[in-house]
Amino acid sequence: MDIQAEKDAIRRQVFAGRLDIDPTEKAVWDAAVANRILSLLPEGTRVVCAYVSVRGETGTEELIRKLRASRIRVALPRVIPGPERRMRFFIPRRESDLEISRFGIPEPRMSEEELGDPTCPVIVPGVAFSDRGARIGYGAGYYDCFFAREPGHMTIACAYDFQVFPEAVHPVFSADPRDVRMQKLVTPSRLYTF
Template sequence: MDKKSYRELIKQKRSVLDRTIKKEFDSNIRSLLLQTEEYKACENLFIYISIGGEVDTHEIINKSLALGKKVFVPKVNRNTKDMNAIQINSINDLVEVPPFNILEPKENANVIKGDSIDLIIMPGLAFSKGGDRLGYGGGYYDKFLKHNTKSARIALAYEFQIFDSIPVEVYDEKVSHIISERGILTIK
């Protein structure tokens, strides 16, 4: 299968996932994440704002803020295809941004640079057991990860998103862990 086929397959599988089962899976994934040494030790957390069928991150964000962690979320520049890490103090600091109505910070204030992030929690459509990641095709995370080489990289996914192998390009960045409802896969 090519990248497009994987993307279509996973989007279709996520769209038919029962809401009750999704909530259970999300709860299991959240619980596993919060128990990791990477999460416990991190002070500066970069995390995506979930939409649609993605593993929900809203409760992780709220919990992290309550624990006193500095939480940074993506703000993209669609012209330059760059993504900045912007600190938020609340989910209420976010607004819907067209055309996909993704939640992003209102302003570009409080940007964290380079290797100051301890942990990056990222989405994706498909992952390999070797740590390869297939995103949505914009290249935002690959560019972002190149400037954050010291950060632990944890992907949140459902088990049906994990394959033995997926198609990759030389510029595709890997993850260090994949957390699914069934457990934590640590990439060696």
């Protein structure tokens, strides 16, 4: 099995699927995902690590709005240049405090407050997921490296239903033992708990 070729094929399939989503349907799906994630958060949650969705990812705008309306602070990731593949989370005060990274992703400025909670829930993006909690990302490994350094976080992945694949049919999901598996996976129609 050519692992990289299969991962690339899955990525192409998902990217094509994301381009075909009707905007009205996407809004309904994103709201369903946001509500399901909110119901999973432990009572007393004060901060959640999230991400700003881009390029057809499962939308987080509604989720971030609802978190802030619930007085839950939202930390967003910033990639730190260097060979260690470091990613740190900062808590921007306003959406206007974000800047576009070299990857074209809105990131908080380093002058913002840095996250100081090694156990808060983290909402994890991804290209594809298995029905057993494995994840295929974009290939840079930033989230895997982050969780290797801070393994105490609750991991909640979110995706559209067509991004979930049966691992028994696609063993590529279990090919790399360094990949961090998710504890929860939320889609518009389903909650997976691992």
